[in-house]
Every structure is written in C-alpha cells, then in structure tokens.
Amino acid sequence: MNNFEQLGLNELLLSAINDLGFENPSEIQQKAIPLLLEKNTDIVALAQTGTGKTAAFGFPLIQKVDLSKKHTQALILSPTRELCLQIANEIKQYSKYVKGLHTVAIYGGASITEQAKEIKRGAHIIVATPGRMQDMINRNMVNIKHIEYCVLDEADEMLNMGFYEDITSILSDTPEEKSTWLFSATMPAEVARIAREFMHSPEEITVGHKNQASENVSHEFFLVSARDRYPALKRLADANPDIFSVVFCRTKRDTQAIAEKLIEDGYNAAALHGDLSQAQRDAVMKSFRGKQIQMLVATDVAARGIDVDDITHVINYQLPDEIETYTHRSGRTGRAGKSGVSMVIITKSELRKISQIERIIKTKFEEKPIPSGIEICEIQLYHLANRIKDIEINPEIETYLPAITELLQDFDKEEIIKKVISVEFNRFLDYYKKASNSLTSVSNGKGGNKDIPSDGAVRFFVNIGSKEGLDWMSLKDYLRDTLDLGRDDLFKVDVKEGFSFFNTNAEYAEKVMSILNGESYNGRRINVEISNNEGGRNFNRRDHNGRKGRNGDFKSDRRSDRGERRNKSFDSGRNERTAKNERGSRRTTRESSPRRSRRS
Structure with a gap:
C-alpha cells in the first residue's frame, strides 16, 4: 500500500503520486500534510533543502482549492525564477488529474504582458518571485486581495536576497484572514520577524533540529594556502572520477572565472549566475540535469533553482558570507535518501568559520588532506580499468575488427592492455609528474606565504x-x-x-x-x-x-x-x-x- 494514502489525500492526488513513483512520504510531508488538510492554520515549517517541502505544501494546496471559484486562491512566493518554475511544474504534475485547476508562474526575465494575459485567463495558484510579483501589483496586473492561502517557500533565502520590503508589501496586499504557510531551511531573525508580523499563532513543524544539516551528508574540509585553492579543486575532482557536483563561489566574477579555468583544463564544467540570460540558464540546467556537465560552478542565488537528486558532491570553493547559507549549499547533495559529501576548501585564516558552521548545523567536520598526485593516478587507473571492464560492446565494431586485429597483431595481450589504458591515463600521469606531489601544507605553519592576519x-x-x-x-x-x-x-x-x-x-x-x-x-x-x-x-x-x-x-x-x-x-x-x-x-x-x- 502507498503510505501517502494514510495522510488524507484524495484519489486524484494519489493517482498522480503513483504515476510519479512516490511511495513513502518524507518526515516533513508526514507532519505537514495531515495538519494542513485538517484545518486552516498558519504554520512555520523548518526542514532542510531536498526533504520534499514542495509536496508538503503542494498536495494540501491543490486539495483545498475550490474549482468553482475562478479568482486566484493561492500565492506561492519563491526566491528565484528557477525555483519558481520548478515549483510551478511540480504543482502541475501533482494536479494532472484535477481538471480545470490552473497554475501560473510569474518571474523576471520573461514578458510581463504575456504573464498578465495568463493570469487574466484564470489562475487558481500563482507561483511568483517577489520582485516580479510586486511589479505586477503596482501595475494592477494581478489581484491577490481575495487569496485564501499564501506560501513563503525558502523564506530565509528570500530575506537573505533582500526581498524583505517586497514580501511585506505583498503580504500587506493580501487579506488578513488567509492562511500563511512559511517553509524554510533555517530560522534567522528576519524569518521570525515575518512570522511575528504577518502570522497568527502559527504552529511550528521542525524536522530534526533548527538549522541542522541533513544526516545523509558528510562534511569535510581541506586546508590549503590561498594560491593553492584552484589546484586543490582540481585534485578533489580528479580524486573522485564519478563526481557530479555543484561548486559554490561567492561572486559572479569568481563563478565565471573558475568555470572557464575548469573548461580550459578539460573538465565538463559550466557557470550559473545572475548575469546569464534566462535562455542561457535554462540551457546550462538542461545540460546539468542530463549529466553533460560534471561540475556546475554557481553562486548561491543562482543555485536556489537546482533540484537534482543525484548530486554526489557540493564543493565550497569559497565559504559564503552568511554562515547560515552553508546549510542551503550542503542541502544540494544527499537528497531523496541518497548520501552525499560537502567539501570546503579553506585557508588558515578561515578556520574559525568551520567551528561556527559546526555549531549551526550541529555536525562535525572531518579534516582531510588534499590527495597527492600518486594517489590520484592510482584512483584514475583503477577507475579506467573498471570502465573498460563494464562497458557494453557496440556490435557495430565487428565491421572494423578484422582491420584492427591486423593492425595490432604484433602486440601481445599485456602490451595492448597497457596501450589502451595509456590512451586515457597518460594525461593524469604527465600532469602529476610535473606537479608537486602535494599542495602546500598550511596546518603545520609551513608554506610559501606568511600566515594571513585574521583582523586589522x-x-x-x-x-x-x-x-x-x-x-x-x-x-x-x-x-x-x-x-x-x-x-x-x-x-x-x-x-x-x-x-x-x-x-x-x-x-x-x-x-x-x-x-x-x-x-x-x-x-x-x-x-x-x-x-x-x-x-x-x-x-x-x-x-x-x-x-x-x-x-x-x-x-x-x-x-x-x-x-x-x-x-x-x-x-x-x-x-x-x-x-x-x-x-x-x-x-x-x-x-x-x-x-x-x-x-x-
């Protein structure tokens, strides 16, 4: 039996859930869905990224919408256009059997007049970014004065991005008696302030401890000198041949520069940041989801729209300015019950930040050395051998086999194996022969540069x-x-x-x-x-x-x-x-x- 049946969802939603292959609700879904279906209430739900928060508010919202009413009944606010589109698409998937329910996404970077036309045709649920929503309200293109439900998704990120004034203005344009559902990974002071000002005795749902990191994610840090930060990133990538990762930088400039360096060095990489057009961002995300991109270098803002379950590693090339943001970064991996690794590349002067993060996420980091060149060559050699062993033989190769056999007839089996391996392996061997065996050690006080002061x-x-x-x-x-x-x-x-x-x-x-x-x-x-x-x-x-x-x-x-x-x-x-x-x-x-x- 599908365990979602026990949550009180109707048959139309259960049919969609079966189509999607969902069987067991996550903890946040188990706690939120029955409560939201049972009564009209304000809630504050705290759960990590990747725990299924969209379904936790999406299923009850769809079930509560009255299709006999044509006006907008629910507004969902999200921090970025990627996340806005993602939520809208998921709501449409959940409501595929609910005939007549219309969901519209409104966000910057697209035609505001076209979005206004969609709303005019009828939108029971609007999913919006705060900036575009406020713009449409100012132009009288949308009416949210009669909504019954307002969802603030990733509330902490919206406030971190400076949307406090937009959010408060939007909420002020909604009816007093609506239900407000606030979902967030962390509970900073700004989120608590929104709850105090615009919610009435909200019920609180917490999965794990407040701000706690996912149990499926292990946390590691690598101490290097400042000039070795990029070589360290390369070694971490080479030491994990099957890596499928998001690499976080603080600024758009750094994001673009690191992505370009990785591409020049032969990695399948791309940048994701706010200076890209919507078409460029869509193309990058399509390639990333299709695993044509192995290392996606992103800013924190742009990464809010990433919802990919198979990410193996999050690499913090630079730690975020706001320590709480680390929780969101690490939540990109270890999703849907899978394990993941969050790596941090830091210098000695940043070491104190690790302790600060540990206190927030209530999880200990493990300090690890950057892999040596010899270790990486060994890892790559065995990885290549396993790829050869497991690869499926294309039957079309039979056509060319006689000519190839004749060409290689002077070599015995061992020599052919060596040559096949060397075709792919030599670039690693040549690179790490030239590179120093290990990067500059800074933990023991040695290194090419004097210690960098932590203040002054x-x-x-x-x-x-x-x-x-x-x-x-x-x-x-x-x-x-x-x-x-x-x-x-x-x-x-x-x-x-x-x-x-x-x-x-x-x-x-x-x-x-x-x-x-x-x-x-x-x-x-x-x-x-x-x-x-x-x-x-x-x-x-x-x-x-x-x-x-x-x-x-x-x-x-x-x-x-x-x-x-x-x-x-x-x-x-x-x-x-x-x-x-x-x-x-x-x-x-x-x-x-x-x-x-x-x-x-």
Whole structure:
C-alpha cells in the first residue's frame, strides 16, 4: 500500500503520486500534510533543502482549492525564477488529474504582458518571485486581495536576497484572514520577524533540529594556502572520477572565472549566475540535469533553482558570507535518501568559520588532506580499468575488427592492455609528474606565504607599477574592479616603477591572494604577496626587502604620500604634474634594490 494514502489525500492526488513513483512520504510531508488538510492554520515549517517541502505544501494546496471559484486562491512566493518554475511544474504534475485547476508562474526575465494575459485567463495558484510579483501589483496586473492561502517557500533565502520590503508589501496586499504557510531551511531573525508580523499563532513543524544539516551528508574540509585553492579543486575532482557536483563561489566574477579555468583544463564544467540570460540558464540546467556537465560552478542565488537528486558532491570553493547559507549549499547533495559529501576548501585564516558552521548545523567536520598526485593516478587507473571492464560492446565494431586485429597483431595481450589504458591515463600521469606531489601544507605553519592576519589591515606587494602605465588612482580602480571591492576597501596605494603596495582589511586578504595571483595585466602575469611594509609614516617598520628608512621610517612611502597628494591636486598644470612624476620615477629607480628590479 502507498503510505501517502494514510495522510488524507484524495484519489486524484494519489493517482498522480503513483504515476510519479512516490511511495513513502518524507518526515516533513508526514507532519505537514495531515495538519494542513485538517484545518486552516498558519504554520512555520523548518526542514532542510531536498526533504520534499514542495509536496508538503503542494498536495494540501491543490486539495483545498475550490474549482468553482475562478479568482486566484493561492500565492506561492519563491526566491528565484528557477525555483519558481520548478515549483510551478511540480504543482502541475501533482494536479494532472484535477481538471480545470490552473497554475501560473510569474518571474523576471520573461514578458510581463504575456504573464498578465495568463493570469487574466484564470489562475487558481500563482507561483511568483517577489520582485516580479510586486511589479505586477503596482501595475494592477494581478489581484491577490481575495487569496485564501499564501506560501513563503525558502523564506530565509528570500530575506537573505533582500526581498524583505517586497514580501511585506505583498503580504500587506493580501487579506488578513488567509492562511500563511512559511517553509524554510533555517530560522534567522528576519524569518521570525515575518512570522511575528504577518502570522497568527502559527504552529511550528521542525524536522530534526533548527538549522541542522541533513544526516545523509558528510562534511569535510581541506586546508590549503590561498594560491593553492584552484589546484586543490582540481585534485578533489580528479580524486573522485564519478563526481557530479555543484561548486559554490561567492561572486559572479569568481563563478565565471573558475568555470572557464575548469573548461580550459578539460573538465565538463559550466557557470550559473545572475548575469546569464534566462535562455542561457535554462540551457546550462538542461545540460546539468542530463549529466553533460560534471561540475556546475554557481553562486548561491543562482543555485536556489537546482533540484537534482543525484548530486554526489557540493564543493565550497569559497565559504559564503552568511554562515547560515552553508546549510542551503550542503542541502544540494544527499537528497531523496541518497548520501552525499560537502567539501570546503579553506585557508588558515578561515578556520574559525568551520567551528561556527559546526555549531549551526550541529555536525562535525572531518579534516582531510588534499590527495597527492600518486594517489590520484592510482584512483584514475583503477577507475579506467573498471570502465573498460563494464562497458557494453557496440556490435557495430565487428565491421572494423578484422582491420584492427591486423593492425595490432604484433602486440601481445599485456602490451595492448597497457596501450589502451595509456590512451586515457597518460594525461593524469604527465600532469602529476610535473606537479608537486602535494599542495602546500598550511596546518603545520609551513608554506610559501606568511600566515594571513585574521583582523586589522593587511599590506600587499604586487609586481606591477608605473612601467605598466599605472598611477595610484588607476591601480586602485583596477584592483577594485578585479576584486569586486568597495571604494573604501582599498587604501594606502603606493605605486613604484616596477611594483606597488596596497592595503585591504584582513577579511578580504584571502580574496586578494586567490584572485590576483595568476591574473594578467597588459600581458604581465601578476604576483601578489603579503608585505611587511605597512605604508605611510610607520616607525620602526621594514620595507618589502627588510630595510629600514632613515629614523626607522619609509623614505619611499613618504615620497609616495607626497606623490598621492600631488595627484589629488587637480589644479596643477599638466606639465608640472608630468615633470614631478618623472622626477619621482627617477628617484624610485635609483633607490630600487637589484632584487626588486629582478622581481619586477
């Protein structure tokens, strides 16, 4: 017997459930469906991503809609257009035998007039993103003043994305006596605030503990130096040949850059972020669901629409700014009862975040070493052998077999096996022979760079300067754009002939190291390191090569300060500025050490 029958669902819904192959309701479905069918009430339901929340509110909603009424009776709000479309499609699948029930999805990136026409033709259930919904309300294209049910799905994500004002405005346009169903993976203060303001004595359903991670997901972290973050990602992918993963980055820029690097290195990868058109996003997701893409590099916002049950790994290339977001990321794997792995690539200065996440998800991380080249080659070798053993022989090969047999007749069985294996395996062997056997160890204090401070300001040395046509303003603009930082996040920018210095706050230090190292500026490959030169008039400090200036203060930095003040004075004539810059350049050249000149 299908266990959904015990929840009180009608025959039409049970028929659709059988068609979909559902047999056993998840815990959130067992708790929510009977309660929502039994009475009209407000609820707050907390459960992890991938636990079946859409069915938990979708089945009761469909059963409660009165088909004799033509007006909109239910509104479902979701954070992204991907998730909006996904929910709408699932509602349509659940209601396939409920004749006359109409569900309409409204979201940005599509024609608002066409969506308005669909609503006008009749929409019992509207699934919407907050921004587009508010836009249609403002244009009087939709009427939600008589709805009976409002569902806030992924409420924490909607609020994280800055939709608080839209949500409160939309809810204010709905009737007071409606039922509000709030579903969320976590319960931050903003979600609790929505519950207080717009819900009446809501009943709470919690699956597991609040904010707890799925029991089907194991959590691992890998400690590397900042410059080894991308090589570590490659090794983790190579050590898991059957990986089918989502790789999370913080920004759209990083997402695109990492995806492009992976593609260049021969991986089946693609980027998913907000700068893609809807058609591009649909094409990427279609390829990912079809497993033509093995590594999907995504931002947190774009990933909200990913609903794929077979994801084996989530890789946190960078940890999210909001620790609670980690719960959503890890929930992309370990779905539908399957096991999954959530990996985190971190540097030493981020180590404290692991403890913070452990407290939130109530689960311990396991620290693991990055696999060595030898280990990866061994894994890949056996993986290839198993693929050969298990592959089905195409009967069409018989046509070509005599010619192939003749071509290989001089080789014995062992030699043929070696050659077949080598065709695929040699690229791994060649790469890891050239690469160091293991990445820089940072857990024991060793490594190519000094430890990055966890607070305060950090001073950096970078090997580009006025020779590349930069002054302090243009360098600051370049760094700000490349690193996606605010105007005040970069300061004490000092430009020399062949190198420069700049400061950021410690919270951006890892970003500086991971993004700038390996970048190019006008054909010059950038190298950035932490410097002891703190800039300005800092006494008893040493410059980048360990030398003190007169009276313990930096001669070069004093000149840089004067240079900055000159550059800021826009009243000076062009010739005067040019002459001063040339004099400053000659002085810098004379005072630059041979070591610095070579580095530049």
